[in-house]
Amino acid sequence: MSYLFPTYAKWNVTVKEAKGSWVTDVNDKKYLDFVSGIAVCNLGHANEDVLDSVKEQLSKYWHLSNMFHQPIQEEVAKLLVENSDGEAVFFCNSGAEANEAAIKLARKHTGKTKIVTFLKSFHGRTFATMSATGQEKIHNGFGxxxxxxxxxxxxxxxxxxELQDDVAAIMLEVVQGEGGVIPAHNVFIEKIKETCDRIGALLIIDEVQTGIGRTGKPFAYQHFNLSPDIVTSAKGLGSGLPVGAMIGKKELIKSFQAGSHGSTFGGNPIAMASAKATLTKIFNKEFLASVEEKTKYLISKLNQEIGEHPFVNEIRGKGLLIGIECNEQTSSLIDQLRENNLLTIGAGPEVIRLLPPLNVSVEELDLAVEIIAKTFAAVNQSVTAQ
Structure with missing residues (x-):
């Protein structure tokens, strides 16, 4: 019997330890982890620099009310501002909370209530962010x-x-993650910009999954000619410690004054210590360049090894957020990959999503592609034999 609500379809894997790109279960079976906590462990598991930063903060203090000045919050906010188009940061605990803050800020600043999002989007599971998500399966059962x-x-x-000036904001992911790893087209992004200007709407970019170096830029919107009003971040921001952030432009500061929003644990110093070490490492130009190089290498290898496979329709993505779209449901393939020591997840029923750590080695990329190719070949042989 479990004492947990069964809100997750759990795998039959119990983890004993994790380090770098590898996870070891209680039976000492090792898995190459291309889930990374769903784009959370961007520096792999138990990164030493992050661990040292957290240990140092643990020896000072663990929590204070946000009524106190905490220099480490300013340091992390400065890193986010210097690597984005924003000027101010609100800290919280998750991507859903960051998106909640963005929705509240957009409505308060504009005085309007309508927000436009997109089909197959995913913005969270709180009531507002669930409402923002364009997927019926997320809505079902909640009235x-x-x-x-x-x-x-x-x-x-x-x-x-067709949009009119009653819209407070347009909110989107520049790569839809949960919706199938679908990158935005350049002409679509340009049209979004023109529309926001035409109707006086704010532009909110949800970077919860795509941000913090995942695509080879600090934020994925930086691959486009964009300067969003609000950017939301979480997942990879804290290397596994719960932390989220909303980054906004200067003119929005007047709409989020004392008492307008808050979070008891937002900006927790332990989470900030993790975020500071994470951002310092990932926002390094050489590190980001290496992500782009690995991206090209991995996509090339995948196309070479499985691009012509009868299961595969398309290999797509941006950075180390890659989707393998198949012509059938992928749950059994994902299960078989796990049996063969590679952890992956889905992105909709027909897409296998790859989210390796950003500091994954070339040898580990080669091994992952080898496992994928052998698994696909074995499954195809089994299907053919039936």
């Missing part, structure tokens, strides 16, 4: 949602022409 969200088809231009 009426917040009525102020409108969902448009992703990467389509014409529906944007």
């Amino acid at each position: 009426p949602l917040l009525e102020t969200f409108t969902y448009l088809p992703y990467n389509q231009l014409e529906p944007l022409d």
Whole structure:
């Protein structure tokens, strides 16, 4: 009997320890981890620099009210501001909380309530962020949602022409992660910008999964000619410690004054110590360049080894957020990959999502592709034999 609500479909794996790109279960079976806590452990498991930073803060203090000045919050906020288009940061504990803050700020600043998001998007599971998410499976069973969200088809231009000036913000991921690893088209992004200017709406970019170096830039929107009003971040921000952040432009500061929003644990000093070490390492230009090099290498290897496989429709993504779209449901393939010592997850029913640590080695990339190719070949042989 479990004492937990069964809100997760758990794998039959119990982890004993994890280090770098590898996870070891209680039976001493080792797995190459291309889930990374769902784009959380961007420096792999138990990174030494992050560990040292956390230990140092643990020896000072663990928690204070946000009524106190905490220099480490300013240090982390400065790193985020210097590597984005924002000027101010609100700290919280998760991506959903960061998106909640963005929704509240957009409504308060503009005085409008309507927010446009996109079909197949994912923005969280709190009531507002669930309402912002354009997927029925996330909504089912919870009754009426917040009525102020409108969902448009992703990467389509014409529906944007219908938007009027009652819109507070347009909110999107520049690569839809949970929705199938779907990158935005350049013309779509340009149309989003034009529409925001035309109707006086703020632009919110959800970088919870795509940010913190995942695509080879500090934030994925930086691959486009974009300067968003609000950027949200979490997942990779704290290397596994719970931390989220909303980054906003200077003109928005007047709308988030004392008492307008808050979070008891937001900006917790232990989480800040983890974030500081994480950002210092990942926002290094040489490190980001290495992510882009590994991306090219991995996509090339995947196309070479499985690009023509009868299961595979397309290999796509941006940076080390890669989707292998198959022509059938992938749950059994993901299970078989796990049996063969490679951890992956889905992104919708027909996409295998690869999220290796950003400091993964070339040898580990080679091993992952080898496991994928052998697994696909074995499954295909089994299907053919039936």
